[in-house]
Amino acid sequence: MTPRADFVSDKDWERFLEYSRDLETPCIVVNTNTIRLNYQRLRGFFPYSQIYYAVKANPEPEIVSLLAEMGSNFDIASRWELDMVLSLGISAERVSYGNTIKKARDIAYFYEKGVRLYATDSKEDLKHLAGNAPGSKVYVRILIDASSTADWPLSRKFGCHPDMAYDLLIMARDLGLVPCGISFHVGSQQRDIGQWDDAIAKTKYLFSSLEEDEDIHLSMINMGGGFPAPYTQATNDLSEYAAEIQRYLLDDFGDDLPKIILEPGRSLVGNSGILVSEVILISRKNNTALNRWVYLDVGKFNGLIETLDESIKYPVVSSKDLPGCKEAEVILAGPTCDSMDILYEDYKYRLPVDLRIGDRLYFLSTGAYTASYASVGFNGFPPIKTHIMRAGGPN
Numbered sequence: 001m002t003p004r005a006d007f008v009s010d011k012d013w014e015r016f017l018e019y020s021r022d023l024e025t026p027c028i029v030v031n032t033n034t035i036r037l038n039y040q041r042l043r044g045f046f047p048y049s050q051i052y053y054a055v056k057a058n059p060e061p062e063i064v065s066l067l068a069e070m071g072s073n074f075d076i077a078s079r080w081e082l083d084m085v086l087s088l089g090i091s092a093e094r095v096s097y098g099n100t101i102k103k104a105r106d107i108a109y110f111y112e113k114g115v116r117l118y119a120t121d122s123k124e125d126l127k128h129l130a131g132n133a134p135g136s137k138v139y140v141r142i143l144i145d146a147s148s149t150a151d152w153p154l155s156r157k158f159g160c161h162p163d164m165a166y167d168l169l170i171m172a173r174d175l176g177l178v179p180c181g182i183s184f185h186v187g188s189q190q191r192d193i194g195q196w197d198d199a200i201a202k203t204k205y206l207f208s209s210l211e212e213d214e215d216i217h218l219s220m221i222n223m224g225g226g227f228p229a230p231y232t233q234a235t236n237d238l239s240e241y242a243a244e245i246q247r248y249l250l251d252d253f254g255d256d257l258p259k260i261i262l263e264p265g266r267s268l269v270g271n272s273g274i275l276v277s278e279v280i281l282i283s284r285k286n287n288t289a290l291n292r293w294v295y296l297d298v299g300k301f302n303g304l305i306e307t308l309d310e311s312i313k314y315p316v317v318s319s320k321d322l323p324g325c326k327e328a329e330v331i332l333a334g335p336t337c338d339s340m341d342i343l344y345e346d347y348k349y350r351l352p353v354d355l356r357i358g359d360r361l362y363f364l365s366t367g368a369y370t371a372s373y374a375s376v377g378f379n380g381f382p383p384i385k386t387h388i389m390r391a392g393g394p395n
């Protein structure tokens with residue numbers, strides 16, 4: 001059983017199998033070396049940008065520390081994320097409060113801790129910022145509806161129309177804040193690179209009109225996340241994204257490129273994780289049913305919430321996979337007493353016909369939005385455990 005090389009190298013796979021052999025399932029094994037390589041690649045492709053890791057993707061302290069060491073900054077969404085990051089000795093100057101939905105007292109908390117960079121997308125939030133984080137830099141998030149081509153869209157809930165962004169940036173100045181730029185997020189696992197073109201064009205329009213009409217000079221574009229991790233559905237290589245996005249930026253901004261911020265989450269940590277699960281039960285719903293139901297010790301509530309609507313289709317490998325082995329379609333489901341705890345039913349995975357209770361299934365590319373998304377104990381199943389497989393072995 002060897003997964004395709006674009007998900008994990010043969011050497012890393014062997015090392016992972018060895019490392020995970022005696023671990024209790026379900027669990028996620030994270031290879032920090034993969035994160036290191038992902039970060040270096042991203043840096044290489046976007047040398048003109050500053051990176052703010054979206055901590056929510058995987059808040060494991062060891063991952064955050066590694067990225068801090070490599071020079072990353074951090075996109076934070078709550079007091080608790082902030083406390084965790086600061087507790088690792090990371091300075092508040094490297095933090096952006098990127099959540100547009102925040103309590104006034106949480107803003108005060110961030111300000112007191114030294115954070116001076118904030119996202120907003122509404123008047124009320126902007127007033128809270130002026131009152132609780134005076135003099136801070138503020139960027140406004142614009143609404144991008146790119147939901148049809150993103151596998152995990154972030155549209156509707158966040159951002160405002162560019163016309164409102166225009167008003168908010170003027171209001172920010174008038175309230176004594178520093179209007180510094182525009183942000184957007186084209187949707188997570190965004191497979192259509194053209195979405196950045198549209199977002200950058202809207203941003204350029206705001207830069208120009210605020211300069212001309214109001215003498216407000218914006219200096220920063222926060223391009224959010226959206227770069228893909230490798231799953232079963234094909235995506236362009238990161239080099240492709242980088243080349244296209246650089247072209248859009250040059251087309252719109254020429255030599256006068258503002259400061260560029262990237263907030264990668266999924267693309268930095270996604271392929272660093274492999275989730276190990278065990279088959280609890282295999283059954284059929286009647287004697288002649290064609291499909292087997294394969295029930296696992298992992299499901300929607302303890303790590304695989306992004307299988308909602310079968311949005312993210314992880315590559316799955318079983319301990320019975322051998323070249324040329326006979327396979328048949330299955331329905332994959334989790335262990336809890338909730339009928340929504342079905343992972344894949346429409347999309348049929350194929351697994352070996354001699355798969356048995358007690359065999360292991362490995363979900364590849366599960367380093368992002370898994371452990372941090374698990375319930376605290378639905379049906380008593382504890383949150384999934386993460387093990388860090390440290391670099392140091394051969395790579």
Ligand SMILES: *Cc1c(COP(=O)(O)O)cnc(C)c1O
Binds near residue numbers: 056098099225226
């Ligand atoms: C979640 C999030 C990100 C990370 O997005 P990915 O698609 O995982 O890279 C970046 N910025 C903001 C504001 C986010 O909410």
